Amino acid sequence: MADLNGFEHFAAEWLPRLEAEMQAVLALREPDVAQHYQMMHYHMGWADESFQPGLFDTGKRIRPLMCLMACAAVGGEPATALPAAAAVEILHNFSLIHDDIQDGDRTRRHRPTLWTLWGVPQAINVGDGMFALAYAALLRGKQRGVGDARLLAALERFTTCCAALTEGQHLDMGFETRESVSVAIYLRMIEGKTAALLAASLALGALLGGADKTTEDALYRFGRHIGLVFQIRDDILGIWGDPAVTGKAAGNDILRRKKSLPLLYALEDPRVGPLLHDRMGQAISPTDLPGLLDLLAQTSAQSYAEKQAAHHHQMGMAALAEALGPSAKGAPLELLAMGLLERQA
């Protein structure tokens, strides 16, 4: 795809440097505590279960790429933002380790999760260690010539984001036991769980790249909006996505009873909601799916979700234009955002 050249070129140049930066932060310490760090390396996709170096699925490193691109977009040298890029990716990975324990997930990226291999107590502690090292990563900004006031502002942003992540996680875990979840609370949850870190990644890149406060805030809003679109599109695809493209069963999120935006919206429908609530409370097999999808179709759940996504997409792009002016058009940042937002799977 010729369109993506700018993005792919950027990623090819900076992803290896990002990995090197993170490897420097998560480097092995004395032999006595080597295993603590080796477990981090396993989780990051740098080592196998026996701690032999290898190349495994690392995830897409979307957040740090956004961070580095934001730095470049405001005229900064991306290397200056490597400490922040490493920090957001290490923080994201810490949160995945604890998520996997909290959700009881046994695999991630086609490998056993940390807790299944080394037990819950060690996995909690490895996550805590990576949380601390995310801060250590950001503090390396000093060595890249970031001024004290700017670095402190970055630490403030990062800390606010860390607290927001735990708020989002708090709400998400509560959904399992809550009798009913409102659309408003759901949006508050994805705000914390998905949007806050993407927004912070962009703001930190801009901040370390030397942007003024107005530009930094606009990029923060860009990140927040595309984070929300990303999650809402994920919810739409989870119900109406093409199984041939998504690789998941049709109506997958309905079968899994996932409390996602369209379903929660339909449950608030005064006409259809109560019936849908009853039906979702019973056992659901694939043969029930057409009936449930029909109930959803009797509400404006799909168009509501599409409209929410379109709204945040538009707001996000407006914030990007506000931040970068005409140069936003065709910038790697826009291309990456478009790729994220227009995905079908």
Next chain:
Amino acid sequence: MADLNGFEHFAAEWLPRLEAEMQAVLALREPDVAQHYQMMHYHMGWADESFQPGLFDTGKRIRPLMCLMACAAVGGEPATALPAAAAVEILHNFSLIHDDIQDGDRTRRHRPTLWTLWGVPQAINVGDGMFALAYAALLRGKQRGVGDARLLAALERFTTCCAALTEGQHLDMGFETRESVSVAIYLRMIEGKTAALLAASLALGALLGGADKTTEDALYRFGRHIGLVFQIRDDILGIWGDPAVTGKAAGNDILRRKKSLPLLYALEDPRVGPLLHDRMGQAISPTDLPGLLDLLAQTSAQSYAEKQAAHHHQMGMAALAEALGPSAKGAPLELLAMGLLERQA
């Protein structure tokens, strides 16, 4: 005790202000996420299980008091160090939440632990939230007039300490499955688990109080040494403490098979070690205790531990004198340290 007047006066003045500082940092947010913060309040001893405000055992707040006293001792206004004092105490409490999960402990300070009341997933997340808010606490130094460079140095110290805590915890958890634990690794463990945070508390207080680097480092060493003495004395009392004073059974740590310094030292004794190892591998009842204590007495375990404690005590007091000069004598900091070190329970 007339001796302690200086210390008690200081604590009476500053403990309420410390609580107020921490309450400001851990203040309730919007109603949607209130419970996340209410669980923190429960753990801190500010609320009951129904989140009604109350006064519960909060622990002794030793670390933040040390931090504030270090600030005063170097000529600073203790209020300047309140952000650091709050940060170390919130960090300590975060680590207790995760510790309780990791050890499966159902009670702490005579109340049910967080995970027994609200489940492991929420308890992990409450800990993570407090970890983030410990940083938020420290960042409030800006509002107390701490300069940028000094605040960044404090954040570096704090981050190094956070990582060290997880290293200590890693080693401690490993002891349960390790066939043998050397004295060297044990000392490395208490270095991370106990000494690092006490040392950082003192260094941060000095740093925010305006101390020069030499004084700050000397107070760091003071904290490290007294942290080590504190733990080693705890180990000695756990075996040879007077039950009438400690409130625990004689030889309590032997009965619990606790891998503490005297026992590990005795296990390394070429003559007695192998036999002791066999005996510790079998069921232990109180009637076995005299025999086991006799085996310990055939080694120099007790005097070794006493000598280690005395060594670190001496080194700690030397570091304190180095930091404060003649004013160290009788300062609240010395009195608190003496109280900690000379305890019999």
